Amino acid sequence: MKSTKKTLLSIAGALAVSLASGAALAAYPDKPIKVIVPWGAGGDSDLTTRIWADAMEKELGVPVVVINKTGGGGVVGTSFVARAKNDGYTLINAGLSNMLVTPNFTNTPYNFDTFTPVVKFTSVPLAVVVAKDSPYQDFNEFVAGAKSKTITQGSWGASSSGTIMATIIANQAGYKVKYVHAKGAADSMVSVVGGHIDSAVSFPPAFGPHVKADRARALVINQKMDAFPGVPTFADYGIKGSFGGWSGVFAPKGVSQEVVDKLTAATANVMKDPKVLAAYENIGALVDFRHGPDWIKDLKVTYGIYKDEAARVSKK
Incomplete structure (x- = not known):
């Protein structure tokens, strides 16, 4: 009887150790x-x-x-x-x-x-985007406009990559803009197509739907994309660097x-x-x-x- 009890206790102990080890070594991931x-x-x-x-x-x-x-x-x-x-x-x-x-x-x-x-x-790739009815038909006209008056440009924070890259681009092209910061590129695009700001620096996932729906136009982009044929690159305008x-x-x-x-x-x-x-x-x-x-x-x-x-x- 004592032997049987001892055996059962040993089995129970071994099982407990096994279960504890299994819990500790549960394969990742085992929850959301x-x-x-x-x-x-x-x-x-x-x-x-x-x-x-x-x-x-x-x-x-x-x-x-x-x-x-x-x-x-x-x-x-x-x-x-x-x-x-x-x-x-x-x-x-x-x-x-x-x-x-x-x-x-x-x-x-x-x-x-x-x-x-x-x-x-x-x-x-980063792009400079304007609304469909913007008076700026290409990047040269945009640069000329920004040199002659204040143009607003949407980005997503004063220290964000969008603002930093946009500033580098503007410095090389010789113009300045007034930044209007939003929570993200998508919010900036809503402001562009709504006529609240003149332009935005944005990425294809945010501006693409608006361009495809003919609500916005990309003036210039970091690299050519089949999805946006005919849009010139920053390099085409002599701007050096990669912006994306x-x-x-x-x-x-x-x-x-x-x-x-x-x-x-x-x-x-x-x-x-x-x-x-x-x-x-x-x-x-x-x-x-x-x-x-x-x-x-x-x-x-x-x-x-x-x-x-x-x-x-x-x-x-």
């Missing part, structure tokens, strides 16, 4: 993943992230929920994720603005090293390599899906899947370039 987009709904960051999230949900077998947390030119939502647990269940939509530009041009509670880059899934944004996801620093590998492998699979590729093409985003050490090295180089630019500006 939140992806914070620090910009408003309908913009390039929001749309590109939602396409990725929808596809990842099917690939991972758990809900991947996109949450817009706006404010402070992307700082509010990005700061929220910087403070989150590094367990892989709270991610941030990362891009040129909130990760590489803003931390260098304004005081933020985070910087590039606060996060672990996971994947990049798309890139988007990108979209991906980062995790809070310290996230396990297992989580990074799982998200990267899943992204690699969804980026082969013809439906996903078509969805990105439909909104004017260019698929640009990158991950790993080489990509992170490139990010750090770009971060350093903006850091140097911020130092130069502050000395003026």
Whole structure:
């Protein structure tokens, strides 16, 4: 009897240890993943992230929920994720603005090293866009107009990538604009087509629907795109440099390599899906899947370039 009782207790103990170990080693992910987009709904960051999230949900077998947390030119939502647990269940939509530009041009509670880059899934070229009935038929006329009077231009924060790039472009072309900042590129485009501002710097996911609906016109863009035939590039006007944004996801620093590998492998699979590729093409985003050490090295180089630019500006 004692032997039987001892055996049962041993089995129970072993089972308890097994269950505890199983719980501790539960495969990621085993619950919903939140992806914070620090910009408003309908913009390039929001749309590109939602396409990725929808596809990842099917690939991972758990809900991947996109949450817009706006404010402070992307700082509010990005700061929220910087403070989150590094367990892989709270991610941030990362891009040129909130990760590489803003931390260098304004005081933020985070910087590039606060996060672990996971994947990049798309890139988007910057454009200068006006309403259909704008008096500026091309970029030369726009420049001439901005030199002769005050022209308003929508962007998404004084220290955002849009404003920084737009200022570099304006400086090279010899004009100035009055910036009107919104929560995101989509909101700026609403103001453009509504006649509230003269122009906007924007990305295809935000301005594309308005151009296709004949409500707006792109005067100039960073690189030629089949979706917008006939639109000249900045280089065509002698403007030097590359002006574009990108979209991906980062995790809070310290996230396990297992989580990074799982998200990267899943992204690699969804980026082969013809439906996903078509969805990105439909909104004017260019698929640009990158991950790993080489990509992170490139990010750090770009971060350093903006850091140097911020130092130069502050000395003026």
